[in-house]
Amino acid sequence: MVFQGSSAAISHTGKVRSNNQDSGYAGSNLFIVADGMGGHAGGDVASSLAITRLERLDQPYESTVAAEKALGDAISATAVELIDTVQLRPELAGMGTTVSAMIMVDDYAVIAHIGDSRIYLYRDGALTQITTDHTFVQRLVDSGRITPEEARYHPRRSVLMRVLGDMDPDPEIDTFIMPTQPGDRWLLCSDGLSGVVDEPHIAKTLGLGLAPGRTADHLLKQALDGGAPDNVTVVIVDVGGQHPLFSGTPTIVGSASNPVGIEVPAAAPRRSSWLHPSRQAANEPTHFEPAPEFLEELIEEDRRRARRRRVGWITGVALVLLLLGGAAWLGYQWTQTRYFVGADEDTVVIYQGVQQNIGPISLSTPYEDTQIPLDDLSDFARATVVGTISASSLSDARRIVADISELAGGSR
Known part of the structure; x- marks a missing residue:
């Protein structure tokens, strides 16, 4: 039976890329990113080929x-078609x-x-990622690293471990x-959305x-x-609901919507010299499928990076502690003058030092007991001494003591 619901598809180049390599499709029963x-x-060619091959599946089953x-068969056939295309157009390797x-x-989603790219299900206020990323970092997450x-x-994060390419038939x-059930809202999207907008904001919007x-x-x-920073493609599929049903005309967005489709002009011959070396296009791919042996090198490189970060962090902390310790020691040395x-x-x-304390740490120590009894001082002089009297030097402190001694002698 024909799917009962509504859908929409949209694709955008983004703010950094010079062209849109995403493609999206929203039909009567079939939805693709x-x-x-x-x-x-x-x-452009790869995603367009995928849509062109798969849109034939948009029919009741x-x-x-x-x-x-x-x-599954159509996607595998697309891989063979990609390989055949590269044999005819080596510049697309x-x-x-x-x-x-x-x-x-019927009441099921076949995925x-x-x-x-990702497929999410929004049901009863909760967003769930249905597909698993075939990426290097997802493998690190799965292994708990x-x-x-x-x-x-x-x-x-953009290194793919599995992709539909021109190498594996x-x-x-x-x-x-x-x-699935009425009220479900499905989201298919490229990583141009999921890599920028986090899941709480996606859920809130849905x-x-x-x-x-x-x-x-x-x-x-x-x-x-x-x-x-990357192309953004979004396909929304609502199961049932109050919105208008499928109009009968599929929506194709992104590179697959280009009327010329995969008819990409042949690349001009590249000339290279020491003055004008050949360079890669400015629109570098954001991800690629590594050879199997490359994975271990990536893991080892991440380990080296983690060790460097750990050593850098420890060195930084030690340097900060050393600077703080040096500053504290210099400050203490100054107080002892x-x-x-x-x-x-x-x-x-x-007393030698200053009157202040740092928590339980005293910044002064008794230097010389004058043996002048506090009881021999007048009430005013006693209060002044108890409140401490600053001196500019040791000789100045002794002069102050001499003045106090005279006052004590006069009071006896």
Whole structure:
């Protein structure tokens, strides 16, 4: 049966990229996000090829099993087509694309996924990530080496471990079937959204209850407000609900919406000299699929980086403590050049240091007990001594004591 619900798709180049290598599709039963990679033109071609191949699946299915098989077979066929395309167009070598696709069959969502685009389910006020990122940092998260929050800012967060590319004709694709129900809101997006807008803000926007088109607009605006360093593609799928149903015309966005599709002009011959060396396109791909042996090197490099950070942190703390200790020692040394006249329990005393204390630490010590009894002083003189009298030097402190002694002698 034809899916009963509503949907919307939107795609934007972002604020940094010079072209849009994402593609998106929202049809009657089929919904897709594909994030292309591989240089200025290669990503366009890869994601467009994926949409062109998969849109043939936008039809009713007798069973979820049939839909799951069709989806898996079509994605594998796309991988072969990418390889064939590169053989005809060698300048596109290295291109690839993520694919996150969903077919609605009765009360079920049939899902296929490879790469780091994502599918979320918003149900009863809670947002759940349904797909698993096929990335290096996700492997680190799964192994407990880093936290999900650390993964958001990890320098290797864009390195893909699995992708639909021009190297593997039999890619490993995640496929599964999930029950869905009226009121569910599905989100398919490229990492241009999920890498910029965090899940609490995505959930809040999905929970506003706006129509799919307006919801997609709001999510795109948040990505743009966050800098949008990559292409942004969003597909919203509502199950049931009060919004208008599918109009009958699929919505295709991003590079796949280009009328010329994959007919990318042949690259001009590159000339290279010591004055004008060949350079890569300014629109560098944000991620790539590493060779298997590269993973261990990445892990070892991360270990080295972690050790360097640890050593740097320890060195920094030690340096700060050393500076604080040096400042404290210099300050204490200065206090020991100061003197003042005060009192102990019953006599006048010359103290070395200053009158202040730092918590339980006294910054002064008795230097000389004058043996002048406090009881021999007048009430005013006694109060003055108990309150301490600052001196500019040791000789000045002794002069003050001499004056006190005269006062004591006069009072006896």
